[in-house]
Amino acid sequence: MKHLLLHYYLTNRCNSKCVFCDIWKETPKLDAKEDDVIRNLYSARKAGCSFVDFTGGEPLLHRSLPLFLSEAKKIGFITSVTTNCILFKKRISELDNLIDLLHFSIDSDQSEHHNNLRGVNCYDDVIESIEISKKYRLFPDLLFTYNDKNINEYAVASFGITKAEVKNGREIKIYVTGLGFLMSRVNVIPNNEFVKIAKKEKAKDEKAE
Numbered sequence: 001m002k003h004l005l006l007h008y009y010l011t012n013r014c015n016s017k018c019v020f021c022d023i024w025k026e027t028p029k030l031d032a033k034e035d036d037v038i039r040n041l042y043s044a045r046k047a048g049c050s051f052v053d054f055t056g057g058e059p060l061l062h063r064s065l066p067l068f069l070s071e072a073k074k075i076g077f078i079t080s081v082t083t084n085c086i087l088f089k090k091r092i093s094e095l096d097n098l099i100d101l102l103h104f105s106i107d108s109d110q111s112e113h114h115n116n117l118r119g120v121n122c123y124d125d126v127i128e129s130i131e132i133s134k135k136y137r138l139f140p141d142l143l144f145t146y147n148d149k150n151i152n153e154y155a156v157a158s159f160g161i162t163k164a165e166v167k168n169g170r171e172i173k174i175y176v177t178g179l180g181f182l183m184s185r186v187n188v189i190p191n192n193e194f195v196k197i198a199k200k201e202k203a204k205d206e207k208a209e
């Protein structure tokens with residue numbers, strides 16, 4: 001039997017302004033109500049869902065996220081949270097022991113490019129959150145969202161990756177969306193050199209021709 005994944009959109013509020021997303025522009029701004037979320041969690045569990053991912057908008061903007069995670073765990077869900085990391089440092093202590101898997105959004109390994117795509121300066125928050133999460137025995141995945149401004153960069157990078165490298169003792173899993181049919185998961189490290197390596201190889205090939 002296939003596992004059912006519940007994606008729970010807790011809010012349409014967001015502290016990013018990603019160029020490829022319209023959620024942050026939505027009005028009115030809505031937060032899911034506590035009673036509704038808890039009731040829906042129980043119903044979903046009964047219907048066979050075993051995994052819940054809390055997302056948004058930005059789920060860390062919902063003040064009741066710890067309550068939702070705690071209820072979900074109580075009734076046997078595997079839990080995850082997808083976040084842009086801006087509030088991670090501030091809220092992680094409330095979420096300790098409530099999260100099984102973490103997803104951090106990152107759209108470029110170049111700080112300026114990531115910040116431009118996200119409409120706010122949050123690249124450093126992602127990097128800092130990776131470090132902080134280790135202290136809480138959590139191992140975040142990195143989520144890339146492909147769009148017309150980074151697809152060439154990462155298509156080249158993805159195709160160039162044949163195995164994971166570990167640098168500074170860190171190895172991060174990345175789920176690639178958009179091109180999932182080609183490569184649903186790769187391993188890479190923040191500040192990686194895959195793009196540079198791919199470019200270097202291309203330059204070598206061109207020289208040899």
Ligand code: SF4
Pocket residue numbers: 014015016017018021022023024056057058084
């Ligand atoms: S962080 Fe997520 S919800 Fe917020 S603007 Fe970006 S893609 Fe949209």
